[in-house]
Amino acid sequence: MTAANPLRILIIGAHPDDCEIKAGGITAMYRAAGHHVKFVSVTNGESGHQRIPPAELAATRKAEAEAVAKLMGIEYEILGNRDGRLLPTLEARFELIGLIRRYKPDLILTHRPNDYHPDHRATSTLVCDAAYMVIVPHIVPEVPALRVNPVIAYLSDHFQRPVPFAPTIVIDVEPVLESILDQMECHRCQFYDWLPYTLCQEKDFPTDPAKQRAYLREFYANFNGPLADRYRDLVIKTYGEERGRKIQYIEAFEPCEYGSPLTDANRKTLFPMLP
Numbered sequence: 001m002t003a004a005n006p007l008r009i010l011i012i013g014a015h016p017d018d019c020e021i022k023a024g025g026i027t028a029m030y031r032a033a034g035h036h037v038k039f040v041s042v043t044n045g046e047s048g049h050q051r052i053p054p055a056e057l058a059a060t061r062k063a064e065a066e067a068v069a070k071l072m073g074i075e076y077e078i079l080g081n082r083d084g085r086l087l088p089t090l091e092a093r094f095e096l097i098g099l100i101r102r103y104k105p106d107l108i109l110t111h112r113p114n115d116y117h118p119d120h121r122a123t124s125t126l127v128c129d130a131a132y133m134v135i136v137p138h139i140v141p142e143v144p145a146l147r148v149n150p151v152i153a154y155l156s157d158h159f160q161r162p163v164p165f166a167p168t169i170v171i172d173v174e175p176v177l178e179s180i181l182d183q184m185e186c187h188r189c190q191f192y193d194w195l196p197y198t199l200c201q202e203k204d205f206p207t208d209p210a211k212q213r214a215y216l217r218e219f220y221a222n223f224n225g226p227l228a229d230r231y232r233d234l235v236i237k238t239y240g241e242e243r244g245r246k247i248q249y250i251e252a253f254e255p256c257e258y259g260s261p262l263t264d265a266n267r268k269t270l271f272p273m274l275p
Contacts, residue, residue, distance in 0.1 A: 003034035007270065010105035010150070012096075012127055014086065014119035015048065016041045016065040016078060017187040021223070022155040023109055024180040025173025025251050029273040031072055032176075038075035038103055041065065042096070042123045047083035049189055050197045058083075060189050067186040072179075086118070088125040097130045098143040105150045107270045109253065112154040114162060127152065131258035151270060152259030156227060156252040167252035168262070169271055170234050174249045181216055191216055224249055239275055 009030055011019040019027070019039040027037050045061035046054035062078055069076035077099070081092060100108070110127045111120040131152060137145040157165050173180065184191055192212055196205040206212055228235055228250045236244030253271075255262040268274055 007035040007107065008103060008105045009035060009037045010040065010100065010103050010108045011037065012040045012042065012108060012110040012123060014042050014111060014117065014123040015083060016045045016061045017190050020068060020183040023251060024183040025176045026171050027072060028176040028179035031074065033272060040099065041078045042126065043081045043083040043086050043119055044078055045083050048194050050194065052189065064187045064189065068183050071182060071186060084119060086122040088122045088129060093126055093129050094140050096126050097133050097140045100130060100134050101143045101146055104146065108150050108152045108259065109155055112157055112165060114159055115157055128256065128258045149260045151262050152256035153253040153262065154256055165254055167231060167234065167254045169253040170231055170238050170250045171273060172239060172247045173251050174247060177249060181220060184216060227252060
């Protein structure tokens with residue numbers, strides 16, 4: 001399916017799997033409506049494993065990202081920055097400016113500047129630093145500048161300091177939960193190896209595929225489930241009292257002031273799945 005006026009959505013995460021876990025639901029909805037989506041991982045993901053050597057892990061994660069791209073019918077680009085070593089350098093900023101200009105997004109989704117992972121923070125800084133510069137012709141002159149700065153919004157997190165996440169957009173993703181899990185399951189080395197290791201659960205991790213899927217479902221419920229209750233008032237305001245009280249899983253987004261404004265006039269265009 002192709003929308004009459006398809007949007008171009010650019011989701012920028014620090015690692016392969018960041019986009020899926022924070023925006024896999026909205027991605028499924030955009031694709032079902034015929035809109036274009038591109039995932040970007042700013043690092044190569046080479047560090048997130050307890051056994052696989054970095055070069056082999058980077059190749060594994062690239063293959064897993066390609067599986068998501070095939071599954072969802074999206075573009076997926078992994079940049080060459082090393083995992084766990086990302087800094088918001090001028091070179092990295094210029095690379096991102098060129099990428100954004102070539103894709104010409106209507107909407108960019110990315111991490112907030114305050115986050116537990118230094119690569120997430122650096123990615124957010126890079127996107128924010130690129131925001132205005134994408135319209136400046138003399139910066140990265142080899143790629144034509146955009147005429148309009150895209151709208152930028154932050155992906156959700158639970159951190160409170162220095163400033164808590166403050167969404168204005170909430171999307172009911174319960175109808176596409178299985179698609180979210182399918183996307184996450186493509187990243188087997190992360191969710192079925194690295195995650196159990198980081199949670200000290202690797203000795204008890206199941207080998208049966210059905211039980212592995214159940215593990216993933218439980219993880220997502222614990223990871224995402226509190227979000228709907230945390231922003232229940234906004235969920236009810238968006239979906240109405242009856243439906244809003246029943247929604248269990250949402251994805252939430254906070255406008256970034258460095259992009260073009262998210263307004264009452266463009267929010268339904270950029271988030272067409274809103275009621």
